[in-house]
Amino acid sequence: MSDGELILVAGALLAAGLAAALLAGRLRVPGLLLFLGLGMLLGSDGTGWIDLSDYEFTRRVGIIALAAILFEGGLAAGYSEIKPVLRPGLLLALFGTLGTATITALAAIWLFDLSTLEGLLVGACLAATDGAAIFALLRGSTLRRRLARTLEAEAGFNDPVAILLVIGFIEWIEQPDYGVLDMAGLFVQQLSIGLVAGLVVGFAAVWAFRRVSFATGGLYPVASMATGALAFGLADSLHGSGFLAVYLAGLVLGSNAIPARQTIISFHEGLAWVAQIGLFLALGLLVFPSQLGDVWVEGTVLALVVVFVARPVSAALATAFDHFTAAERLALGWAGLRGGVPVVLATFPVIAEVPNSRVFFNIAFFAVVVSTLLQGATFEPLAKLLGLTTDEPALPRPIAETGTIRRLGAEVVEYPVGPGDAVVGRPVRDLGLPRDALLNVIVRNGEAIPPRGSTVVEAGDRLHVLLRQEVARQFPALIERWQHGPFEPQVERRPVVRGGSVSFSTRPWTEADGDPGYPTRLGDCTVIRYLRTRRDRPGALVLLDDGRYAITGSALAVGAAAQIQRYARRRLAADLPDAARAWWQEVVGALAR
Template sequence: MVAAVSLDHILLVSALLLLASVLVSRISDRLGVPALVVFMGLGMLAGSDGPGGIYFDDARVAQGLGVVALVIILYSGGLDTDWRKVRPVLWQAVSLATLGVALTATLVGLFAVVVLELPPLIGFLLGAIVSSTDAAAVFSVLRAGGVRLRERLRSLLELESGSNDPMAVLLTVGLIELILQRAGGLELAGLFVKQLGLGVLLGFALGHLMAWVLRRLAPQNNGLYFTLSLALALLCYSVVAVLGGSGFLAVYLAGLVVGQQDLRDEADLRLFHEGLAWLMQIVMFLALGLLVFPSQLPPVLLEGTLSALFLILVARPLSVLLSLWWFRLPWNELLLVGWVGLRGAVPIVLATFPLLAGVAGANQLFNLVFFIVLSSVALQGPTLNAVARRLGLEEPPTPRPGEPARRQPAP
């Protein structure tokens, strides 16, 4: 009989993992490795296959943690997004978040069917799961990784990553319904329209309502004021999700609306949500790392490597080109947007959907997705500065007061 673990031991282990994540992230910044890889690696080390020996295989708990974390991360990302900067790239981001995601899913699905010889629906399910860029990964690399991109490109990438998850969720859920023969094509089309329509309309409407509440009904105590803001974000997601809309899209748009309002203690409010978003990133990636059993990864090593390379070098760049060609962007900007296709927690959270639905082969699919995500963040994140510099798209550092601006070398 296994002895019950006391709450004190759980708190001790949790505190040590959080402390290790924060401290090791400083080293990762110096080495150019995204902190998200570190968090996930610590989770794997703490898991049953690592020295930590913590056994965790509850996909439902991991999925729940992932959803809550993504709500908080997306809301914080919306708060920090300046509408004046993203407005010029709005339709480009919309094209990437819809057509680009669908094209990526299709290309990866074809690769999985033809090269990996997966059954057609399972292959396209893999494509759908890894089709969207990840807001947590993109925000982390662009905002905390010292990457200095031109403002327009930075806004495009952040807006895309914050708004493209609904398409990936819809494709994933739709394909699972088709595999389990629980829905047809017309029903899925109706679900798609309902999810996006309610997500957009309610996101903007609830965002204005949340801003009004924060201005007129907020308590004077700052602690309660910040708690009210968090409660409103969670309420926004859950209301839209219960009504059948895309809660992820709604909460990001609501954060975008609230972030443009003149609120009390705006800087402190953003700082509170930024800190909370980092906490949720750590918790989410630790939990997802615990959920993975490294001993099960070697059998998918070859398939995972081929899939990751195809996604990074073919599917993402080609989907970007086809999604943005009519906007007539310079070729170097297209190449950079194609390279910043970081995958992160969203695909891993989506990979728990077929696990919980009982789809045949879901465990192999989960391991493939994890390997693809790890390869994407580890390869694309650290090289972003170098690629931007090579393409001539790196923003020069802002000079300190009294310091002359550094001259740029001639091309």
């Protein structure tokens, strides 16, 4: 096959995958199942257009695809989103996976007359939920946010557990003197190295993103791809869990304010879709329907055991001490979709030439088909029946970023106004934008509208906001208010300090005070307004709830407006760099009213 023909085939397969995704949406069936079916149709037992029987190549494709999917999952989630559900997510990832593997193993031993270790290996292959399937399910769901984030956290953390189980049981089968202590040591080694590698690479990437200016915005996704590859490769080279490392690196990167953040997330979402299509096409090509006849009855029964018994029981036990209702535990149990992960894991024993490994691979295929059909197609109706859905998407709608002008210290973001947003019907003057942010255009019905204070925001509008990087971290809270309220017009007023004169104080800034660039509370007072943000170093001029003003930075000064002005003028009398002098002049001007 020539280079041109190879590229043509690749393009045709991607186009066919996109068509399958569109068809799946119309038929209300999971798109991943159609990708798998497309691969089987094109494979040796189908049309015979593509002959693929290389398990090692398929495993390699699967590992790369799963790494890309996990990185995108961590990047889109962010630690602040999964922190409230971190405990149940980890318990499901660890004990839920172990419980599912154990119950499935007992059924596999009985159905296929396997040895104990072979049964445990089959159980390990089928134990993990699939990140791609879960993320795809949640993107089209209106499940309660807490349940959705719990499933998202589990999907990110359970793949390393299942992979280690599979590797451990293969070693145990091949080496009779291998045992439980060896597997425990393997878990500790792999997970600890993966944890450290993921966090180190993730935080190093955040540090680099904040200090390096690229010539074009298109290089930011390249840098994020390098982050994921470095995390996985470093952990794997040190005999750690690359899957845990790549997920954590994505989580760290997605949890911090970095330039072109939404551009990076959008790029990796598209890359994850390509990975899903490629993964399921490759797995479909590797499945030979003519070989399924010997195990289809027992394989289907085992898949039903996983769906109706192993996963629900394990999920209920893993979350027994968390605050979930019976209905929520039922939904968590039913949401344990098996996707490409079990089939990828089933290639491990085939490559290791474990006895009956081809049977294991075919069993995994049935588990994927049954789980995707039953759980994927019925999850949303079941959640609605249990009263666990809302009017909002399970995963929050992202802010679509249109570009970065980071060299000038600012970014441009685009916010699509939804029909149910609290901001609909409000005039622009009530948006509550920080001083260092500006609504520069509204796009409505394909036309650009210059905004005025009286312009009313309508559903379907796209608000293009120019903001300084110093106020970027305030923007998510503002978006939350635009979406959900409470939405009251901003009233410009100054609280009055009662009880006599105002005392002035100054002292060094300490770590206990928090971030000087974005203080939220100073002593017993709450920051109620950000008046100015310092640009050359962390610092701000803020208004406190008791009516006093404060300047933050290397030192903290608190007092009345006139007192802060005098303090700023004294600083201006010193020999200062130009940037510092500009800051103190800005403070004086802000308070001169």
